[in-house]
Amino acid sequence: MAQKPGIPKGTRDFSPVEMAKRNYIFNTIREVYALYGFQQIETPAMENLSTLMGKYGEEGDKLLFKILNSGDFMHGMTADEVASTSTLKLAAKFCEKGLRYDLTVPFARYVVQHREELALPFKRYQIQPVWRADRPQKGRYREFYQCDADVVGSESLLNEVELMQIVDTVFTRFGVRVCIKINNRKILTGIAEMIGQADKIVDITVAIDKLDKIGLDAVNAELAEGGIPAEAIEKLQPIIKLSGSNAEKLQTMKEVLCDSEIGMKGVEETEFILSKLGALAGESMLNNAIELDLTLARGLNYYTGAIFEVKALDVQIGSITGGGRYDNLTGIFGLPGLSGVGISFGADRIFDVLNQLDLYPKGAVSATQLLFVNFGSAEADYCLPLLAKVRAAGIAAEIYPDAVKMKKQMSYANAKQIPFVALVGESEMAEGKVNIKNMTTGEQMLVDADQILDCIQ
Amino acid sequence: MAQKPGIPKGTRDFSPVEMAKRNYIFNTIREVYALYGFQQIETPAMENLSTLMGKYGEEGDKLLFKILNSGDFMHGMTADEVASTSTLKLAAKFCEKGLRYDLTVPFARYVVQHREELALPFKRYQIQPVWRADRPQKGRYREFYQCDADVVGSESLLNEVELMQIVDTVFTRFGVRVCIKINNRKILTGIAEMIGQADKIVDITVAIDKLDKIGLDAVNAELAEGGIPAEAIEKLQPIIKLSGSNAEKLQTMKEVLCDSEIGMKGVEETEFILSKLGALAGESMLNNAIELDLTLARGLNYYTGAIFEVKALDVQIGSITGGGRYDNLTGIFGLPGLSGVGISFGADRIFDVLNQLDLYPKGAVSATQLLFVNFGSAEADYCLPLLAKVRAAGIAAEIYPDAVKMKKQMSYANAKQIPFVALVGESEMAEGKVNIKNMTTGEQMLVDADQILDCIQ
Numbered sequence: 001m002a003q004k005p006g007i008p009k010g011t012r013d014f015s016p017v018e019m020a021k022r023n024y025i026f027n028t029i030r031e032v033y034a035l036y037g038f039q040q041i042e043t044p045a046m047e048n049l050s051t052l053m054g055k056y057g058e059e060g061d062k063l064l065f066k067i068l069n070s071g072d073f074m075h076g077m078t079a080d081e082v083a084s085t086s087t088l089k090l091a092a093k094f095c096e097k098g099l100r101y102d103l104t105v106p107f108a109r110y111v112v113q114h115r116e117e118l119a120l121p122f123k124r125y126q127i128q129p130v131w132r133a134d135r136p137q138k139g140r141y142r143e144f145y146q147c148d149a150d151v152v153g154s155e156s157l158l159n160e161v162e163l164m165q166i167v168d169t170v171f172t173r174f175g176v177r178v179c180i181k182i183n184n185r186k187i188l189t190g191i192a193e194m195i196g197q198a199d200k201i202v203d204i205t206v207a208i209d210k211l212d213k214i215g216l217d218a219v220n221a222e223l224a225e226g227g228i229p230a231e232a233i234e235k236l237q238p239i240i241k242l243s244g245s246n247a248e249k250l251q252t253m254k255e256v257l258c259d260s261e262i263g264m265k266g267v268e269e270t271e272f273i274l275s276k277l278g279a280l281a282g283e284s285m286l287n288n289a290i291e292l293d294l295t296l297a298r299g300l301n302y303y304t305g306a307i308f309e310v311k312a313l314d315v316q317i318g319s320i321t322g323g324g325r326y327d328n329l330t331g332i333f334g335l336p337g338l339s340g341v342g343i344s345f346g347a348d349r350i351f352d353v354l355n356q357l358d359l360y361p362k363g364a365v366s367a368t369q370l371l372f373v374n375f376g377s378a379e380a381d382y383c384l385p386l387l388a389k390v391r392a393a394g395i396a397a398e399i400y401p402d403a404v405k406m407k408k409q410m411s412y413a414n415a416k417q418i419p420f421v422a423l424v425g426e427s428e429m430a431e432g433k434v435n436i437k438n439m440t441t442g443e444q445m446l447v448d449a450d451q452i453l454d455c456i457q
Numbered sequence: 458m459a460q461k462p463g464i465p466k467g468t469r470d471f472s473p474v475e476m477a478k479r480n481y482i483f484n485t486i487r488e489v490y491a492l493y494g495f496q497q498i499e500t501p502a503m504e505n506l507s508t509l510m511g512k513y514g515e516e517g518d519k520l521l522f523k524i525l526n527s528g529d530f531m532h533g534m535t536a537d538e539v540a541s542t543s544t545l546k547l548a549a550k551f552c553e554k555g556l557r558y559d560l561t562v563p564f565a566r567y568v569v570q571h572r573e574e575l576a577l578p579f580k581r582y583q584i585q586p587v588w589r590a591d592r593p594q595k596g597r598y599r600e601f602y603q604c605d606a607d608v609v610g611s612e613s614l615l616n617e618v619e620l621m622q623i624v625d626t627v628f629t630r631f632g633v634r635v636c637i638k639i640n641n642r643k644i645l646t647g648i649a650e651m652i653g654q655a656d657k658i659v660d661i662t663v664a665i666d667k668l669d670k671i672g673l674d675a676v677n678a679e680l681a682e683g684g685i686p687a688e689a690i691e692k693l694q695p696i697i698k699l700s701g702s703n704a705e706k707l708q709t710m711k712e713v714l715c716d717s718e719i720g721m722k723g724v725e726e727t728e729f730i731l732s733k734l735g736a737l738a739g740e741s742m743l744n745n746a747i748e749l750d751l752t753l754a755r756g757l758n759y760y761t762g763a764i765f766e767v768k769a770l771d772v773q774i775g776s777i778t779g780g781g782r783y784d785n786l787t788g789i790f791g792l793p794g795l796s797g798v799g800i801s802f803g804a805d806r807i808f809d810v811l812n813q814l815d816l817y818p819k820g821a822v823s824a825t826q827l828l829f830v831n832f833g834s835a836e837a838d839y840c841l842p843l844l845a846k847v848r849a850a851g852i853a854a855e856i857y858p859d860a861v862k863m864k865k866q867m868s869y870a871n872a873k874q875i876p877f878v879a880l881v882g883e884s885e886m887a888e889g890k891v892n893i894k895n896m897t898t899g900e901q902m903l904v905d906a907d908q909i910l911d912c913i914q
Contacts, residue, residue: 004569004570004790004791005505005507005508005566005569005570005790005791006505006570007500007501007503007504007505007508007566007570008501008503008504008505008553008554011501011502011503012501013498013499013500013501013567013570013571014498014499014500015498015571015574016496016497016498016581019496019497019498019499020496020497023497034824034853035848035851035852035853035854036848036853036855037824037825037828037853037854037855037873039473039476039477039824039873040473040476040477040480041470041471041472041473041476042470042471042476043464043470043471044464044465044468044469044470044600045468045502045556045586045588045600046464046465046468046522046588046599046600047464047465048462048463048464048465050462051462051464062527062528063527065503065524065525065527066524066525067522067523067524067525067556068522068523068524068525068548068551068552070519070520070522070590071519071544072544073544073548074544074547078540079536079537079539079540080536082531082536082539083535083536083539087528087529087530087531090530090531091525091530094525094551095525096465097465099502099524109462109464110470112461112462113461113462113463113464113470114470114472117472119868119869119872119873120869121858121859121869123855124473129502131502131503133527142503143501143502143503151858154858154859155859156858156859158831158837158856158858159858161841162856162858165845169848276838276841279838279841279842280841280842280845283842283845285842285845285846285849333461333462334461334462367491367494367496368494371494374615380615381733381736384618384733384736384737385736385737385740385742388622388737388740388742389742391492391493391626392742394492395492396491396492396493396494397492397494398493398494398580399615399619401578401608401611401613401615401616401619402578402611402612402613411576412576412577412578415576416494416496416576
């Protein structure tokens with residue numbers, strides 16, 4: 001036999017059981033998004049490279065999958081011209097289109113392109129694959145799904161509150177206990193201002209972000225290496241070591257940031273979000289803890305207000321959901337002044353969490369409920385209308401298509417985890433009966449043909 | 458403002474209403490596939506070009522979207538080498554991957570790659586986009602979804618019967634009256650043999666296939682132009698003009714093809730499929746007519762047994778579903794001996810049919826049921842727990858995030874076709890009431906806060 005065919009590295013096939021689990025995840029998220037009034041859109045896999053380039057930094061540009069123009073992609077370039085042009089520039093000449101890298105840039109492009117049709121605020125969700133030419137490694141793929149919800153065209157912090165409720169509802173439905181961490185970019189900016197290092201905000205937050213992993217001393221060492229003066233590091237200590245309830249943390253921050261206008265704005269925004277969520281929690285309408293975490297930074301250059309991140313409590317794994325507010329989402333496409341806020345569920349990690357905690361509901365994976373064994377053509381003729389009736393009742397059922405050995409048919413039932421098997425031989429046909437075998441208990445019941453449904457339901 | 462951004466030609470954005478309609482179509486097909494024991498898989502958008510090339514003919518190879526290799530795709534080619542290499546060969550050097558062109562070849566690749574995990578017969582369905590660098594035109598796109606179901610590893614004609622039942626069930630659920638046409642490649646081969654033109658089978662069927670469009674005389678003229686001798690054309694007349702019931706047609710074909718072994722095999726297969734479907738129709742378990750149509754050919758070089766095609770009765774549009782049996786599906790990947798049979802629903806055309814006949818169920822497109830108008834922060838605080846209760850009951854609901862003018866909020870409700878609006882001002886708050894407005898009738902009802910659900914359900 002020839003060599004087994006394969007698929008490009010970093011990509012995956014999803015087999016029936018994986019698909020059933022993934023559909024359970026996507027459907028749960030989809031239902032909750034819809035419950036909150038979000039509407040689904042889809043955008044093309046291919047975008048013009050002019051839409052994608054320059055939106056993800058220099059590194060991101062390199063990770064875009066580019067699609068060779070159809071037909072004469074050399075369009076009359078001479079060999080000399082080819083030889084004297086850089087690879088990157090040649091790629092730009094040979095390719096006009098690329099595969100989408102995330103769902104946010106296509107969404108921004110969509111909003112600008114369709115702005116006349118949209119009733120703002122526009123609450124959209126989108127569940128589609130994205131592609132990145134990253135080096136594949138454990139848990140990192142070149143094709144993976146994103147599940148984003150964003151509100152664009154509203155600056156109200158109620159949007160932040162609702163997104164946290166969505167997170168809470170989704171993980172409650174999954175049965176996964178989580179901690180929802182929130183922070184605010186304006187607070188981080190205020191902190192940098194307050195210690196006189198406004199231009200070092202990125203270094204500072206990158207270092208603080210590592211507190212959990214490397215500990216306080218290492219964080220301080222990294223800050224010093226980054227050129228933050230000892231005096232400023234000293235001033236940072238109460239913030240890095242900040243602990244207590246959300247209210248206590250906010251109180252401390254109000255004192256520390258009292259001279260920073262932007263910092264106080266961040267505190268105020270956070271206080272609003274936490275108070276609304278606290279009120280819902282007080283009425284038992286929120287199941288998971290919300291924690292103000294000042295070390296949370298997440299793609300800092302992107303977010304301008306609230307920042308969120310979700311951690312699973314019972315599994316050691318990175319962030320399983322994240323998001324935040326970003327002003328001027330559509331400015332890059334010439335439509336300034338629209339603020340956006342969004343979240344993104346990490347489907348691949350949630351898949352792993354539900355696997356590890358064994359949280360898939362039984363019905364999510366099972367499919368066919370009843371298999372008619374095929375003993376030959378007369379028996380099959382007897383079974384076909386019965387099978388049609390079972391299906392008309394909405395129950396997934398099959399007949400084994402070939403009259404092969406019983407053993408082969410039973411192992412098919414086992415492999416597909418079919419819970420019931422119908423056995424119809426000559427005697428059952430003569431009596432108008434069906435023999436139903438429960439594949440879990442091994443029990444068999446001889447029933448009238450019109451009682452099949454009672455038997456398997 | 459800058460120029461509006463666009464998307465690559467031949468691709469589409471799907472806005473919320475279109476998505477809702479498309480989801481209704483995909484979900485209906487998905488549910489019926491599952492009812493018949495088919496299991497969903499997904500394969501990567503990108504396949505190795507070695508998997509795709511040569512599978513769709515020379516023309517197909519040109520229509521593959523190829524993905525430029527990451528990094529140094531020139532891998533040290535000199536200007537001379539570039540100059541002396543054809544565009545097609547350069548493309549092959551620069552690109553290792555391409556976007557999938559259909560779902561059948563990736564499925565064959567999947568079966569071979571995963572053969573040790575599969576319980577045969579393997580009944581899979583797959584609903585994913587495919588990409589073709591075709592010239593875009595009305596109704597033809599460069600990115601479109603296919604919705605395929607195939608059974609591989611069983612030669613039983615019960616599979617054909619079940620696929621026709623699936624077609625019948627899906628269009629019954631849609632409320633679309635259809636005619637399901639069937640034919641058999643073996644009958645066509647028999648006909649060509651019988652008139653002594655076995656090598657001309659393609660020309661003959663292409664010509665016969667046009668009978669509906671161009672009429673008998675033009676078909677005969679085309680056959681003559683194609684080099685079919687007058688005598689053979691004469692022999693073809695009873696077949697081209699064949700009419701009557703399926704039974705009558707089969708009877709005629711038995712007489713005409715009595716000397717062709719393969720032809721008689723095709724007649725026998727067709728008789729089997731029609732008799733099983735006839736028995737189900739007799740028990741009112743089949744709603745649409747099945748018609749034996751000897752002019753049906755469909756991608757002849759592909760199919761080896763049964764051929765199917767579905768036409769809508771009440772809309773002028775091409776085939777909306779098609780399929781057939783193809784032996785040796787996986788032979789191209791080194792695993793010979795597996796026969797397959799499948800169908801493919803044409804989602805884009807079905808979308809148009811349901812639009813033209815206005816057959817989308819009301820619930821399929823509506824989303825949010827209730828909008829709380831936002832009169833300010835105290836009012837919003839009063840509404841948030843009520844909103845949470847409505848959602849906890851599974852009803853999609855929203856609060857307008859900003860306390861803007863009433864008129865703007867009401868036009869948002871109208872734009873999203875939200876049927877109920879909740880109005881809560883100072884007096885309602887004082888009394889513990891909510892004012893619910895029915896947006897269709899204009900009626901308003903003042904109800905207790907805990908009666909909202911009764912009011913809108």
